[in-house]
Amino acid sequence: MKDERRIETKCVQGGYTPENGEPRQIPIIQSTTFKYATSEDMGKLFDLEASGYFYSRLQNPTCDYVAAKICELEGGSAAMLLSSGQAANFYAVFNIANAGDHVVASSAIYGGTYNLFAVTMKKMGIEFTFLPPDCTEAELNAAFRPNTKAVFGETIANPALSVLDIEKFANAAHAHGVPLIVDNTFATPVNCRPFEFGADIVTHSTTKYMDGHGAAVGGCIVDSGKFDWLANADKFPGLCTPDDSYHGITYAEKFGLGGAFITKATAQLMRDFGSTPSPQSAFYLNLGLESLHVRMERHCLNGQKVAEFLENHEKISWVNYPSLPSNQYYDLAKKYMPKGTCGVVSFGVKGGRTAAEKVMKALKLIAIETHVADARSCCLHPANATHRQMNEEELIAAGVPSDLIRLSCGLENYQDLIDDLAQALNTI
Numbered sequence: 001m002k003d004e005r006r007i008e009t010k011c012v013q014g015g016y017t018p019e020n021g022e023p024r025q026i027p028i029i030q031s032t033t034f035k036y037a038t039s040e041d042m043g044k045l046f047d048l049e050a051s052g053y054f055y056s057r058l059q060n061p062t063c064d065y066v067a068a069k070i071c072e073l074e075g076g077s078a079a080m081l082l083s084s085g086q087a088a089n090f091y092a093v094f095n096i097a098n099a100g101d102h103v104v105a106s107s108a109i110y111g112g113t114y115n116l117f118a119v120t121m122k123k124m125g126i127e128f129t130f131l132p133p134d135c136t137e138a139e140l141n142a143a144f145r146p147n148t149k150a151v152f153g154e155t156i157a158n159p160a161l162s163v164l165d166i167e168k169f170a171n172a173a174h175a176h177g178v179p180l181i182v183d184n185t186f187a188t189p190v191n192c193r194p195f196e197f198g199a200d201i202v203t204h205s206t207t208k209y210m211d212g213h214g215a216a217v218g219g220c221i222v223d224s225g226k227f228d229w230l231a232n233a234d235k236f237p238g239l240c241t242p243d244d245s246y247h248g249i250t251y252a253e254k255f256g257l258g259g260a261f262i263t264k265a266t267a268q269l270m271r272d273f274g275s276t277p278s279p280q281s282a283f284y285l286n287l288g289l290e291s292l293h294v295r296m297e298r299h300c301l302n303g304q305k306v307a308e309f310l311e312n313h314e315k316i317s318w319v320n321y322p323s324l325p326s327n328q329y330y331d332l333a334k335k336y337m338p339k340g341t342c343g344v345v346s347f348g349v350k351g352g353r354t355a356a357e358k359v360m361k362a363l364k365l366i367a368i369e370t371h372v373a374d375a376r377s378c379c380l381h382p383a384n385a386t387h388r389q390m391n392e393e394e395l396i397a398a399g400v401p402s403d404l405i406r407l408s409c410g411l412e413n414y415q416d417l418i419d420d421l422a423q424a425l426n427t428i
């Protein structure tokens, strides 16, 4: 019944249905712990024999209502909230890849995720092979090893704004008996539902459009419930053999294909690492989700209008926005995101780094921030901020030339954004 509802209705009403006399809005259960009458009752929870709440490091009702909404939005079988997008991507990969394992990843991913994979998880003994998202099927297939456990990419990469060919990556993953994990932060389920194209696990930094108001850092993992762990049991012993820390439960058998991945990530990783979201933050996230469908439409309209303005401006050397017909990802964007992509546009100013700095200083409405996907428009000059340590050659190799300005179009009137950019460009 619920799945027949449209995405707009799920944004507003998904995840939580109050009974008679219960709060209309999701209640904030600000409690670390939950009361039980007998030790036997609690023991069943600790053995995963019964479901229920006992300690908010593992699960909290407020967080679960919001996770259930995101699960409905993505069309998944189970979901969990985490304290950040970083935690979501770490847990999603570490839930199935251990020391000695290997993961294939798109090279066009968020810088924080790249560091997590290439530096920190490498220290944990997990190796990553990074491939450009535009690689051929042959190049992609050649990257797999006997110990490969997952494939990872971003629907729309932050900040490269390349569009992932989800079907190409899913086909390669499945041909090698492993799942495709897609970070769907920039597209959101309003514009793209990766499960419909073969992705198996979806992650989010809910800090971005889902929250949408710069109020709370958070993350989410959603399982499609479609990947058959048991058919590839030799690759996924953590899901397909008994867990000694839970009296010998085998997740894929006890919780089925729909529940195994999220139950294991909660029972083991949240228990041991504790990247717990706060109920208060989950409440803010839900307020954002209630208007996600309305906001995404406006973010996309503003992104489109601003990108078209910049493309026709004499002082702009290039514009990167996947919904522009001139963009190399336009066809993929139309296929995977027919309603629009996102509100983030990147562009270069004629006159390079110095000119970019001058334009940004002259902006009045658009603020300089290390943030994207917010109600308020903001911009960043990576060569002076996130990529400050790099020289000109390194910047070009990283795909972040020194004239690049990343602009996140908010929810303001687009003509005001264009006016602000026009006056700033007039100063050079």
Ligand SMILES: *Cc1c(COP(=O)(O)O)cnc(C)c1O
Residues within 6 Å of the ligand: 084, 085, 086, 087, 089, 110, 112, 113, 154, 158, 183, 185, 186, 204, 205, 206, 207, 208, 217, 218, 219
């Ligand atoms: C911001 C971001 C992350 C990291 O999320 P945090 O909530 O900042 O931890 C991961 N992936 C993408 C695509 C992002 O934009």
